Amino acid sequence: MFFIKEVFASEFKSFYKNVQGNEGDKCKYSTRLDTYGCGCQHNCDYCYARSLLSFRGFWDAANPRVADIRKVKRKINHLQPGNVIRLGGMTDCFQPCELKHRVTYETILEMNRCRVGYLIVTKSALIAEPEYMDILDKELSHIQITVTCLDNAKAMLYEKCSPPSQRIEAILRLQEAGFDVSIRLSPIIESFMDFEKLNGIGIEKCIIEFLRINPWIKQWLKGVDFSEYTVSQGGYRHLPLSEKIRIVDKIRIPEKTVCEDVTEHYLYWREHVNPNKEDCCNLRIYQGSGV
Template identity: 70%
Template sequence: MRLDTYGCGCQHNCNYCYARSLLHFRGLWDAEHPRVADIEKIRRKIQSLPSGSIIRLGGMTDCFQPCELQYHLTYQVIKEMNLHRIGYLIVTKSALLTLPEYLEVLDKELAHIQITVTCLDNERTAQYEKASPPSQRIHAIQTLQSRGFDVAIRLSPLIEEYMDFDALNSLGIERCVIEFLRVNSWIKQWFQGVDFSRYLVRQSGYWHLPLEEKQRIVEKIHIPQKTICEDVTEHYQFWRDFVNPNKEDCCNLQKINP
């Protein structure tokens, strides 16, 4: 199950974002003023879930985009899930969750955290996404890892032209989740510096890299534990059967026993 605390827009406004590409042409994307979800509706939904469920926070938009500092809605949702012992997977491009108030509320038994990094160069990243600088995100991952949280770097999308693999492998990060770029006409228009001629596989309205190309790129990553999320059916089956450590969960969530 996915839950977006903010919707119909995201202040990070990433040029490769599939949600932006889906909503923009319908006139439903407002990057400056995302809608704020109704906390009472969220509470009722959480209360109806069986204990042990896991909710993904951040599906179509980022649950820790800058407006969280104003509304603190994600903070309230985490407290509610802690109360009802509901697990949560936080997927974010923000370093906000390492602020003291969030470190205090995150429950190690319930929290699973994946922080997305697409490029390690702060200036280059700022050209196509308005999230926390990657140096801050890397520090957040290292902080959470050192404190014993179930945390991974999420290379999503992993774009070979934008990643310094030697630097990535030197960070001491223990776990990663990999997801490759999917391309449509809007993303081609917004996102520069990518050789789109390599994206030859068509599925579900998007163009994808061939599996052999994906395998070659994954081999450049020397992070100890790798898992790959995948949209292309045949590629998903390959990663599940031969690469992913957890065949039932491509996000490879870990249970923490403090």
């Protein structure tokens, strides 16, 4: 038992990982670099990473593990220019402790220097503050800001992130400045989202990802009719494809793409919805940038 726990510890405490299996097979950007790990101060009730790490006793939302920037820089220096690495795979690289430790800030500077692309996934408005916008390289950076609900008070019941209104402002600020930025509706839960308001904001790109539930998420997340989640794959339960299609049709953002876990559903989105069949993140890659 001690050996098994140590194997899991090595797996989930590593700041750099190539994701394998069902998720890695579908994701074009399956290499992740977590500047903070084994806990996230946002502590979202729907978070699959929280459920995985809580189950194994590795989740500490109050005191996330801080990556050693010296090791991070050494790893980046061994990457080939032109790669795109995901920042924020198991935890948020812009969670509040970034203001103290600045590991993400230093990581971005090093990736710029080495000409390695980065896909930032965050629920924080911090990324659109001037000190970060000043260092984001438009030829290397791709930004996805997650929003699950447009009601500030309701969102705070299940996620301890920047208020949705601030995240929306951050998306529009980055979009106006010419960055490759999308709103990430992840997870999209129909009863949580005001679709009319969402469609009227003026956001140009979105990524849609549906809720997947396991016993931990089912225990934490309130206000969801879990009886609708009748499809089973990969240890999670999912909505049927017909329900997903109905919900996606309610989203009128001009450029939309779906990130999917269920293999049959993934094939449907790839063939019928996603603008880029080889890249469900639909990143805007600059020609001549080396990325």
